[in-house]
Each structure stands twice: as structure tokens, then as C-alpha cells.
Amino acid sequence: MILKKLSVLNYKNILQSEVVFSPKMNCFFGNNGMGKTNLLDAIHYLSFCKSHVNTPDSQIINSDQELCVVQGNYDYEGREEEIFCAMRRGQRKQFKRNKKEYDKLSEHIGLLPLVMVSPVDADLIRGGSDERRRFLDLIISQQDKSYLHALIQYNKVLLQRNTLLKDQNMDTSLYEVLEMQLGMYGQIVYEKRKKLVEDFTPIFNEYYQTICGSTEEIGLRYVSQLEETDLVGKLAMSRERDRILGYTSSGIHKDELEMTLGGYLIRRVGSQGQNKTYLIALKLAQFAFLSKRGQTTPILLLDDIFDKLDASRVEQIIKLVSENGFGQIFITDTNRKYLDEILLAMNHDYALFRVERGEVQPMEE
Numbered sequence: 555m556i557l558k559k560l561s562v563l564n565y566k567n568i569l570q571s572e573v574v575f576s577p578k579m580n581c582f583f584g585n586n587g588m589g590k591t592n593l594l595d596a597i598h599y600l601s602f603c604k605s606h607v608n609t610p611d612s613q614i615i616n617s618d619q620e621l622c623v624v625q626g627n628y629d630y631e632g633r634e635e636e637i638f639c640a641m642r643r644g645q646r647k648q649f650k651r652n653k654k655e656y657d658k659l660s661e662h663i664g665l666l667p668l669v670m671v672s673p674v675d676a677d678l679i680r681g682g683s684d685e686r687r688r689f690l691d692l693i694i695s696q697q698d699k700s701y702l703h704a705l706i707q708y709n710k711v712l713l714q715r716n717t718l719l720k721d722q723n724m725d726t727s728l729y730e731v732l733e734m735q736l737g738m739y740g741q742i743v744y745e746k747r748k749k750l751v752e753d754f755t756p757i758f759n760e761y762y763q764t765i766c767g768s769t770e771e772i773g774l775r776y777v778s779q780l781e782e783t784d785l786v787g788k789l790a791m792s793r794e795r796d797r798i799l800g801y802t803s804s805g806i807h808k809d810e811l812e813m814t815l816g817g818y819l820i821r822r823v824g825s826q827g828q829n830k831t832y833l834i835a836l837k838l839a840q841f842a843f844l845s846k847r848g849q850t851t852p853i854l855l856l857d858d859i860f861d862k863l864d865a866s867r868v869e870q871i872i873k874l875v876s877e878n879g880f881g882q883i884f885i886t887d888t889n890r891k892y893l894d895e896i897l898l899a900m901n902h903d904y905a906l907f908r909v910e911r912g913e914v915q916p917m918e919e
Contacts, residue, residue, distance in 0.1 A: 558627050583909070596624045660702055664695060671855065690811060709807075758835055851881035858886055
């Protein structure tokens with residue numbers, strides 16, 4: 555899959571830009587705060603209907619404007635795909651595929667597989683369990699519509715049960731119906747998350763060892779209450795406690811993905827360089843996993859990935875992304891040093907761009 559052209563109007567600080575891309579490597583230079591990340595974020599938005607940094611739609615529209623538009627023209631395994639998104643303040647956003655609006659945004663997820671590596675990914679290590687569950691959910695939902703449906707339904711029923719708990723409703727039959735549904739959808743989510751971690755971990759290990767060139771032991775462990783108990787029964791037993799708390803204390807929304815280095819949680823023992831290597835290996839493994847399981851090669855977005863890495867690890871990353879297994883790549887940096895090394899290492903088409911004050915201009919070599 556190739557993004558041939560991107561048109562942007564009033565997306566954060568990018569007021570108006572139309573960019574034609576190389577089918578292989580696209581490099582963006584510019585100082586911090588000029589709009590490089592926002593450009594990649596607009597590409598991410600077209601795949602997932604949301605910002606990579608979870609910016610609310612109201613803040614995506616440039617502060618001086620009322621309307622934001624992002625449109626991408628893709629070559630999808632030989633066929634044309636046009637994806638259009640428009641957001642107007644105070645109104646529901648429009649998302650269209652080939653000029654036909656989606657009934658539900660969830661119908662779009664998975665059509666345009668994409669992996670983005672950026673500094674905000676540090677939240678996968680430092681942040682709460684919500685971030686790590688979202689990482690798992692994003693991978694699975696791009697290749698499995700049934701999973702996305704189960705997850706959406708689970709969250710809807712969870713909201714209903716939480717509302718019931720706050721109302722202090724004593725109708726046992728209502729609780730039983732909701733808890734049966736939570737058990738059914740929760741089991742689907744649990745099994746697919748568990749299978750993903752089992753299949754994903756060896757790929758992740760391989761990328762980490764390649765980048766760091768050492769035998770550091772890393773791991774991923776999926777921790778869930780459903781490993782040892784039936785969710786329906788656990789919900790029934792915790793009903794009185796949940797009424798006091800005012801929320802549902804058991805279920806797959808409490809699951810955790812433990813990220814380890816040398817047998818310890820990496821958030822407690824990892825250096826800046828180790829954390830950065832861990833995250834890049836995690837995302838490259840995500841790319842490889844989606845490439846193998848999906849119908850098309852994902853787009854890879856690399857936003858300012860070289861900071862905090864030593865020269866040898868940078869060299870290994872450059873070798874990896876220069877290989878033929880990667881499709882179209884978008885990469886940003888504040889200077890040309892590492893990007894020039896990547897371009898020298900590969901024998902593919904590429905395009906250079908400078909980003910300054912929200913404007914994107916092609917550059918000569």
C-alpha cells in the first residue's frame with residue numbers, strides 16, 4: 555500500500571499543504587515545533603480516525619479556523635483509494651472512503667494498516683496499563699474485525715453496568731444480563747490478546763537483539779484475571795463491593811501487559827537508551843507482524859527516533875529500515891546526518907522535504 559498524495563487544511567499548525575510522496579522513503583527535515591510531527595499525525599489520522607497522541611478533535615483544528623480537512627490518495631495493491639476526513643467545530647466529523655461516508659468509524663479500522671514510532675510511545679513503558687492494552691488492541695483490531703466488535707460491545711456493556719452501580723439499582727436480573735454479556739465478550743478479547751502476545755514475543759525478541767547486539771533478556775507477559783477465574787462468576791461475587799466503589803473492578807479492562815528487561819519491569823530498571831531500543835523493537839515487530847498477517851504492507855512512520863541512542867544502535871536501525879521487507883516509510887529528524895546515512899544505505903526511490911512554520915516544501919538532494 556502506498557500513500558501517493560496528502561492534502562491538509564488547518565490540521566494543527568499546517569494551514570494548507572498538498573504533498574506528493576515517494577513510494578519508498580520520504581524524509582522530512584526541520585526544527586522542533588515546525589510541523590513535522592503534525593504531518594505524520596495527519597497520516598495516522600487517516601488510518602485510525604484519531605491522532606497518535608490522542609489529541610481531541612477540537613484541538614486538531616487550527617485555533618484560528620473553523621474547519622479542518624485531511625485527504626489521502628492511496629495505491630492499494632493496484633486499486634485507487636481516496637480517504638477524506640472533515641472536522642468542523644461543534645459538528646460530527648465526516649469520514650469518507652471513495653466519496654461514500656462510513657456509517658461507523660470502526661468499519662474503517664484495518665483498511666490502511668500503519669505503524670508509527672514516536673517519542674510519545676514512551677508512555678507504553680512509563681504510563682498506566684491503559685496504554686499497554688491499547689497497544690495490543692491496535693494490533694489485533696487492524697487484522698480482526700470480530701475482535702474490534704467484541705471490544706466495542708464489551709465497553710458498551712461495561713458502561714451500562716457502571717451506570718447501574720452508581721444508581722444503586724438492586725434489580726438482580728439486570729446485573730445478570732449485563733454480566734453474562736461482559737463474560738462472553740471479555741472471553742473473546744482475553745483469548746485473542748493472549749494469543750497475540752504468544753505469537754508476537756519471538757518477533758519482538760529478534761528485533762531487540764538485532765538492534766542492541768547483546769543478549770539482554772527481554773519479555774512480554776499478558777496478565778489477566780481471566781487466567782484463573784470465570785468472569786461472570788467473579789462479577790457476581792464482587793457486585794456488592796462494586797456498588798460501594800461505583801465502578802466495575804473486575805474484567806479485561808483491568809488486564810496488564812508486563813514489559814520486562816532482565817526479568818524486571820523495564821520501567822523500573824531501563825536506561826533511556828534501553829527504553830528507546832525496547833520501544834523501537836516493539837514497533838518494528840508490530841510492523842513485521844502486521845505485514846505477515848495482513849493483506850497489504852503497512853505504512854511506517856518514524857518520528858524523531860534517533861535521539862538517546864548510541865551510534866551502533868542507530869546503525870542497526872538504519873540497516874533494518876533499508877531492507878526490502880519495509881514498504882513506504884516516512885521519517886523525520888532535525889538534521890540530515892542519520893537520514894543521509896539511510897539514503898546511502900538503500901537503493902530505492904526517495905523524496906526530501908523541509909518543514910517550516912507548517913509549510914512543507916520539496917528539497918533538492
